[in-house]
Amino acid sequence: MKFTKMHGAGNDYVYVDCFNQTIPDNVAELARKISHRHFGVGGDGLICIRPSDVADARMQMLNADGSESEMCGNGIRCVAKFAYDHNLARKKSMRIETGAGVLDLELSTGDDDLVHEVTVDMGAPELEAAKIPTTLTDSGRVVDHAVEFDGHQFNVTCVSMGNPHCVIFVEKATDELVLGLGPKIENDPRFPHRINVEFIEVISPTEVRQRTWERGSGETWACGTGASAVCVAGVLTGRTERTILNHLLGGDLTLQWDEASDHVKMTGGATEVFSGDWDESLDA
Numbered sequence: 001m002k003f004t005k006m007h008g009a010g011n012d013y014v015y016v017d018c019f020n021q022t023i024p025d026n027v028a029e030l031a032r033k034i035s036h037r038h039f040g041v042g043g044d045g046l047i048c049i050r051p052s053d054v055a056d057a058r059m060q061m062l063n064a065d066g067s068e069s070e071m072c073g074n075g076i077r078c079v080a081k082f083a084y085d086h087n088l089a090r091k092k093s094m095r096i097e098t099g100a101g102v103l104d105l106e107l108s109t110g111d112d113d114l115v116h117e118v119t120v121d122m123g124a125p126e127l128e129a130a131k132i133p134t135t136l137t138d139s140g141r142v143v144d145h146a147v148e149f150d151g152h153q154f155n156v157t158c159v160s161m162g163n164p165h166c167v168i169f170v171e172k173a174t175d176e177l178v179l180g181l182g183p184k185i186e187n188d189p190r191f192p193h194r195i196n197v198e199f200i201e202v203i204s205p206t207e208v209r210q211r212t213w214e215r216g217s218g219e220t221w222a223c224g225t226g227a228s229a230v231c232v233a234g235v236l237t238g239r240t241e242r243t244i245l246n247h248l249l250g251g252d253l254t255l256q257w258d259e260a261s262d263h264v265k266m267t268g269g270a271t272e273v274f275s276g277d278w279d280e281s282l283d284a
């Protein structure tokens with residue numbers, strides 16, 4: 001099986017072209033094996049680029065633990081780059097099907113005619129607690145909601161960008177918070193589908209710094225759906241403006257929550273790192 005390693009802002013996945021090859025049926029097991037940083041290729045998960053009946057391609061995204069997510073913001077930019085650069089869809093305006101619907105993307109190429117930056121219309125955020133889902137409240141939104149995790153008091157804002165996010169604004173996004181509390185919040189029973197957790201330091205009304213604990217993958221160097229959720233949470237809680245620059249561990253993303261359309265737009269890089277062949281039969 002041919003694979004390509006790509007990253008968006010340091011959020012790295014193993015990408016497989018399912019237009020031109022068949023891959024093993026058990027994609028959950030494949031995701032666990034191939035994502036392993038010591039026994040596999042290494043990555044935050046596996047992304048299958050599949051043909052679509054309704055769009056230019058379909059993204060199937062699996063976390064490193066084999067669980068499937070509805071959406072991946074950094075992943076979808078890389079899928080667009082792969083589709084353009086490898087001639088699956090030679091278009092600068094592209095539509096990609098995800099578990100969260102079909103999204104529109106705009107691709108920017110350099111002098112080399114390779115894609116370097118992609119803007120994704122991430123759609124409208126879902127704020128209704130039951131639809132995120134979270135049981136933190138019986139009805140309505142969870143915005144700066146006081147809650148206790150593991151004996152610590154926080155104010156959290158929950159947003160779904162197709163997948164669920166819990167945004168927490170903090171003074172300092174320490175290891176203790178991200179690595180210590182991240183997994184506890186991910187698996188808290190008040191998030192019935194588990195949750196991705198974003199720890200955010202506000203630098204100014206137009207600039208934030210993000211660390212992410214991802215459902216199913218642990219700490220990652222960036223999270224595009226998370227960064228979009230942060231843009232929304234910042235506006236809802238009056239901390240930031242509608243357009244922000246978000247510094248993640250592996251790079252920057254620009255986010256804009258458009259008032260008229262209610263859609264969030266995300267712009268960031270997409271990078272191909274290397275390709276190879278994965279041979280299951282070699283796995284002892």
Ligand SMILES: N[C@H](CCC[C@H](N)C(=O)O)C(=O)O
Binds near residue numbers: 069074214
């Ligand atoms: N890193 C991804 C999100 C993966 C989310 C996944 N961990 C989940 O279970 O929803 C992004 O750039 O949006």
